[in-house]
Amino acid sequence: MSDKMLPTRDGYGHGLVELGAVNPEVVVLDADLAKSTRSDWFAAKYPDRFFDMGIAEQDMVGTAAGLALGGKIPFATTYGVFLAGRAWDQIRTTVCYANLNVKIAGNHGGISVGADGATHQALEDIALMRVLPNMRVIVPCDAVEAKKATLAAAAVHGPCFLRFAREATPVFTAEGDGFEIGKAITLREGTDATIIACGPIVYEALLAHETLKAKGISARVVNMHTVKPLDEAAVLKAAAETGAIVTAEEHQIYGGLGGAVAEALVRHMPVPVAMVGVRDTFGESGTPEELAARYGLTATDIVAAVVEALERKQ
Amino acid sequence: MNRHCIDSLATVGREVRADIVRMTAAAGSGHPGGSLSAVELLTALYFKVMRHRPTEPKWPGRDRFILSKGHACPLLYSVMARSGYLPVEELTSLRKFGSCLQGHPSCLALPALEVSSGSLGQGLSIANGLALAAKMNGQEFRVYCLMGDGELQEGQVWEAAMSSAHYKLDNVCAIVDYNGLQIDGDVEKVMGLAPLAEKWRAFNWHVVEIDGHDYAQVLDAYEEAARTGGMPTVIIARTVKGKGVSFMENAAGWHGKAPGEDELKRALDEIYGKGLGQ
DSSP: OOOOOHHHHHHHHHHHHHHHHOTTEEEEESSSHHHHTTHHHHHHEEEEEEEOOOHHHHHHHHHHHHHTTOOOEEEEEEEHHHHHHHTIIIIIIIIIITTTEEEEEESGGGGGGGOOOGOOOOOHHHHHHTTTTEEEEEEOSSSHHHHHHHHHHHHHSSEEEEESSSSSSEEEETTOOOOOTTTTTEEOOOOSSEEEEEETTTHHHHHHHHHHHHHTOOOOEOOOOOESSSSSHHHHHHHHHHSEEEEEEESSSSSSSHHHHHHHHHHHOOEEEEEEEOOOOOOOOOOHHHHHHHOSSSHHHOOOOHHHHHHHHE | OOHHHHHHHHHHHHHHHHHHHHHHHHHHHHHOOHHHTTHHHHIIIIIIIIOOOOTTTTTTTEEEEEEGGGGGGGHHHHHHHHHSOOGGGGGGGOOOTSSSOOSSTTTTSSSSSOOOOOOOTOOOHHHHHHHHHHHHTTOOOOEEEEEGGGGGGSHHHHHHHHHHHHTOOEEEEEEEEOOOETTTEEHHHHHHOOOHHHHHHTTTTTTEEEETTTTHHHHHHHHHHHHOOSSSSEEEEETTTTTTTTTTTGGGGGGGGOHHHHHHHHHHHHHOTOOOOO
């Protein structure tokens, strides 16, 4: 289905460089991880608009808030686990409460940081960011979409959390595909169940779609790149038309995309839901493939979840 | 420093002190102690030092003020009201449902504020960001940030102190209300800060130490900060918590407690001179 592999963080880097050229108000901050996050691509071209804040995430977010008050569009960048974790209060009280125009770019989301192990794997960031009023949470599925998400975040006023991955994953969307914050994209039509996914695991959902088709099961695949605001209309339409939902994300099953989808369904249209995600445990070191298998984040796991949801549907 | 200026500041400062005790009494809660300790620091700033236009709160050329010790907002609200940002009569709506005077500063409720604050330790980082933006935009404004001494126990303050110096933000002026008390008691007993001036110097700041209740010293310090190029300035102001109300002075218990009816009368008597309390 795809012959090109790129990490979504590369899409962020390309997006920043393009923003640097077209929007003089865009500034980028990093906390000593600029090479890893690709913010060094922006720094190389626009050194006067790049600030390395050292290993000080709380100060970085606060400084970004001040820059936003001064009319800039700051992208505060580092690993997602440190942004959402260490700087949560700064993001909550200074950025979100005042609805400041700060973009929070959380890199190395999910298990894709691999060998670094549990301390560096952001598996709770979507949940932590999703509960904050005014915050948008965007999890692009591939490098092409990651660039679009970066540009889109700069174009809206107010806080955005963007989640990127370290490892190269298949590029399966096209430059010309539309992208709108808060608007889900149906990648495959289906009638028996719907797989709603965000981030690079969307590709696994596409693989699952093929496997299910061979079994005679028609699964819709929805790329829910924006976890907040959730495209509830797309969720409810999927529930009404397919009667069963499976969510898939590289995140704890609590509080993330699965939680968001379940909240919408329980209020309006309860249908069987199965969640693919990390099951209330911390990660460990390993290759992304080993970890995906260990924590149940593969196409095979999504297929099993669809089958399980269908059993409950009947 | 001219005597007339100091006399008029002292007159406003007296009204501000009275506002603080009236507001917290009306609210039945709030933070009088750390508001009273910084009266001179803020009165001088709003009535003499800062360039600002109360009738045009978002005037781009204004100097910026960030109240990092957000719990001292009765002081800030009073100084803002007395300089024309809002009617003085509104002050007694402090902490009440629907009021623009939230229990900790909210720029949503009171848009004349630069930013919301209250979770301690965050103000100086915001000041730095504003100062960086000013330098990038070629704007002349200065950024003032008032912090409490207990607040300096937050690690983010020292992250920010490193940043201000690293980026040579001479348009930043930090003010430490060094009253020596925090909720649990004596700052040195809870978590010692001494030697405080040496700490800031070690972080490459220009340090000015003053008596925070002496208007002449306060005004001179702000002038020295504005004159100092190439590095940020911190004014470490020795103050008395609860200053001006004898039974609140140096009493940690008055950090976050409102005066009752009799206490309010006694406080106003002391602030205005015996017998004049209303």
